[in-house]
Amino acid sequence: xxxxxxxxxxxxxxxxxxxxxxxxxxxxxxxxxxxxxxxxxxxxxxxxxxxxxxxxxxxxxxxxxxxxxxxxxxxxxxxxxxxxxxxxxxxxxxxxxxxxxxxxxxxxxxxxxxxxxxxxxxxxxxxxxxxxxxxxxxxxxxxxxxxxxxxxxxxxxxxxxxxxxxxxxxxxxxxxxxxxxxxxxxxxxxxxxxxxxxxxxxxxxxxxxxxxxxxxxxxxxxxxxxxxxxxxxxxxxxxxxxxxxxxxxxxxxxxxxxxxxxxxxxxxxxxxxxxxxxxxxxxxxxxxxxxxxxxxxxxxxxxxxxxxxxxxxxxxxxxxxxxx
Numbered sequence: 001x002x003x004x005x006x007x008x009x010x011x012x013x014x015x016x017x018x019x020x021x022x023x024x025x026x027x028x029x030x031x032x033x034x035x036x037x038x039x040x041x042x043x044x045x046x047x048x049x050x051x052x053x054x055x056x057x058x059x060x061x062x063x064x065x066x067x068x069x070x071x072x073x074x075x076x077x078x079x080x081x082x083x084x085x086x087x088x089x090x091x092x093x094x095x096x097x098x099x100x101x102x103x104x105x106x107x108x109x110x111x112x113x114x115x116x117x118x119x120x121x122x123x124x125x126x127x128x129x130x131x132x133x134x135x136x137x138x139x140x141x142x143x144x145x146x147x148x149x150x151x152x153x154x155x156x157x158x159x160x161x162x163x164x165x166x167x168x169x170x171x172x173x174x175x176x177x178x179x180x181x182x183x184x185x186x187x188x189x190x191x192x193x194x195x196x197x198x199x200x201x202x203x204x205x206x207x208x209x210x211x212x213x214x215x216x217x218x219x220x221x222x223x224x225x226x227x228x229x230x231x232x233x234x235x236x237x238x239x240x241x242x243x244x245x246x247x248x249x250x251x252x253x254x255x256x257x258x259x260x261x262x263x264x265x266x267x268x269x270x271x272x273x274x275x276x277x278x279x280x281x282x283x284x285x286x287x288x289x290x291x292x293x294x295x296x297x298x299x300x301x302x303x304x305x306x307x308x309x310x311x312x313x314x315x316x317x318x319x320x321x322x323x324x
Contacts, residue, residue, distance in 0.1 A: 022055035023221050028070070028079035028206075031061045033251035034205055035178060035241075035263030039078075039103060041251075042244030043232025045172045052224035059250055067209075073096055078225070079212040083107060084203035084290050085139050087309050092301030096212035099310040101226045102282050103206035103233060105274035106197035107138060108177035108266075112170050115190035122148050122199050130172040131158040131165050142297040143201065161189060177270060178263035195270055202290040204282060207310075219314075230280045238276050266277060278318040280312050305306065 029037050040058055043049050049056040061067065061080070068086050070076040072095045081087050085109075111130070113119050126149045132141060134157070136272050140323055144150045147238040156164070158174055162183055177195060184191040196203075208226065215222055236244050245260050266272070273279055287306040294300040 001098070003111075012305070018207075022053050023218075023224075024055045025049075025078065025221065025225060026056070026057045026059050026076075027225075028059040028065070028076045029061045030065075030067055030080040030082045032254065033058075033060050033248040034255060035245075035248070035260045035267070036103075036108070037246045038236040038241055038248065038260075038264065039229055039233030041247040042236035042241060043228045044270075045243035045247050046230045046232065046235060047229040048235075052228045054093075054221065054224055054228065056225070058251070068095075071095065071209070071211060074211065076221075078208065078322055079211040081207040083139065083205050083208040083275055084207075084250065085285070087207070087209055088291060088300045088304050090295075091309050092304045097172075097209050098208045098212055098215060098308070099204075099209050100206045100222060100284070100314040101213070101229065101312075102204040103208075103229075103280070104204060104267075104272050106270065107201060107203045107205040108202070108270075108272060109205075110175050110177050110181070110193050111195045111196075112173050112175055112181055112184065112193045114237035115192055117169070117192055119192065119194075122194050125172050126150055126154075128169065128170060128172050129156045130154045130174065131156045132156045132174045133160070136174060138299065140201070140203075140298050143293065146297055147200065177272070178266045180257075181258055182262045200295065202286050204262065207302045215314075223314050226280065227283040227308060227316050229247065229306070230316060233273060233279050237264070237273055280315050281312055281318050 027040065029040070033041065044056055044058060067076065067079045067081070068090055071079055072090065081099060087097055090097050111122060111125060122144070130150070134154050136145055146252060156171070162173065163181065165171050166184070166187055166189060175181065177193065181191050181193050208229065210222060232244070241264055245257070248260060249257070250257055284319055287310055291304065295302065314318065
């Protein structure tokens with residue numbers, strides 16, 4: 001018994017020592033803990049970061065956390081870029097940041113209508129009232145106008161309540177694949193959901209973005225973080241997500257198991273992460289196309305080189321699967 005006790009104590013001391021020798025990283029997400037952050041939490045819960053010699057703290061975001069502004073000020077060294085606009089705009093403003101992996105091959109932004117609506121795609125929504133958040137007016141709204149002929153007169157202010165949409169069967173609701181559709185179902189609706197990426201939207205989402213000065217001083221650490229995060233996402237989406245889910249629920253008391261399960265199902269069903277063998281990887285042609293399209297709409301600054309915005313250099317090699 002004493003021998004077993006000594007062995008346990010020794011193992012505990014070894015674990016403490018190993019943790020003490022690990023490299024500390026604080027990774028800032030763009031919102032409160034949720035399924036869309038599952039790969040990071042899975043890597044933490046399953047010890048993938050620890051195996052890579054990292055002591056990772058996930059700092060959840062929220063309405064008061066402006067990741068681009070905090071990164072520009074140097075208060076955050078590595079954090080999440082919600083969409084492709086953010087790193088491009090930051091580079092255009094002279095902020096030295098680079099995207100080093102993406103979680104999502106498909107931006108989960110959606111438009112949804114009621115289940116009995118005859119619309120079969122976004123092209124059928126021209127002329128309809130659309131509930132849109134203010135943050136969309138300078139990002140994807142110009143793209144919707146150019147691609148589908150939407151007009152500003154269709155805009156109705158989205159105040160993050162679905163009540164107006166629920167009351168108006170002919171209206172359209174902007175949302176996030178794993179959020180507004182779930183809330184609509186909880187309210188008794190059966191929404192028909194149109195994913196932006198299925199309509200040709202080229203943006204990535206939930207990317208890992210780091211300051212260039214931090215990358216220059218921590219190249220090995222960045223590679224280790226990215227590799228462990230890729231492993232976390234592969235395990236979360238194609239394996240058992242329970243370990244990551246437990247940490248998500250711990251970090252976000254407002255989260256529910258039902259919403260997490262819905263989010264995971266939505267990401268799997270709509271192939272949001274793309275091929276398992278190429279998780280994290282980005283395509284130069286897509287970045288160029290996104291920039292070209294948005295620059296034509298004056299939605300991003302001029303003179304930004306996409307080779308400065310992103311790199312795959314910190315990622316482990318993709319497997320046999322082609323890039324999504």
